[in-house]
Amino acid sequence: MGSRQTNHHDAGRNREQLDVTPTTTSAAHHTDDTSQRETNQHLEHLLTLAGHELRTPLTAINGNIQLAQRRLSSGAPSSGHTVEAVVELLTRTKRQIDRMNNLIEQILHAERIHEGRLDLQRARYDLVSIARETTEQYRLLWPHRTITLAPPAIEQGDIALYVVADVEHIAQVIANYLSNALKFSPDDTPIVLRVERLGNQAHLAVRDQGPGLPPEEHERIWERFYRVPGTRELSGSGIGFGLGLYICREVITQHGGQVGVNSAPGKGSTFWYRLDLAPDVARAE
């Protein structure tokens, strides 16, 4: 038994190496060598994580294709029952391919931002509608969770807050906030997405009842590749690239807005952003 304990502790260390992205040190001055070494460590770690994250949907794809092959090569491949089963297997396969694509897109998106190649297609959109639609998507994806829109007029579509923004990117930020809130909070706690007007800005906030963050993490969580040490997802694999909040911050600041988090250990977290209202809306008041 002693041998098992010792060896398992070794295994535990390995697990930690997979879970926790190397963090940037807070020292004010880095030599070029240190900086380069950290970048290399981040990239190496990203590759390890990407390999892990891509193998899971690949396993499901591989299995579904083999099952479809078996269905088609045995019995009566053209029977209605077989066709129905194969269509279902292909539908599942498509879902997993979409998932892989999203993972790859997240990495490439972060890289485009890092290289200053983010291409924003701005137009006038109602942020309330974007928030409502994104929430609907997440309610379908997480049917056992409660996601509430606040104030109630948001749910009913009685309020509109127009901003000039790239709708895809803005929706992606809401999706990232919701996704984090769902992953890091207990299943039996609600998520609240609030949209409201604050002066000449639209304010959007996602509140969860997760473990919360100490003050020293409030700035660092927006850094590229940063993950809060010791944090475990309550749902999901526990693996992340440390890119989601970095993408959120860059997208919002490039829209001229601000991001932030209000959080404390044991008190949950509220991730928010603010965007200027469209000029005609702001002038109307």
Next chain:
Amino acid sequence: MTSLRALIVDDDSGIRETLSYALEDVGFSVLEAADGAEALDLLRAIPERMVVLLDNLMPKLDGLSVLDAVAQDRQIAQRHAYILLTASPQTLPNNLVDIYSGLTVAALSKPFSLDTLHEIMLDALQRLPVISQ
């Protein structure tokens, strides 16, 4: 004839769905658990022997922690066979089988073919010690 039983433990619903479908296809009766804690409850509750497909990286309780708990529980230590599934084989100890010598354990890296999985499952079942239930 007693049907073969399998427990699929994976936090990924897509994996559970596919493996469940595949195992039922070859005659297994399948149960599912979304995390290690849920799996332990089932392992303790079900008296019949099962092949347990155990994902390593999961929320709440990971695969190796489940094996640790099973190794400490004489009631279930020899009842079930375990196949640890991992997308990061480099994080598993090389001597997994030695570490858990009191259990019937194998490891399988993702992605894998269904034929390989089936072979490993049958092999694990054959290696389970004969015990009075």
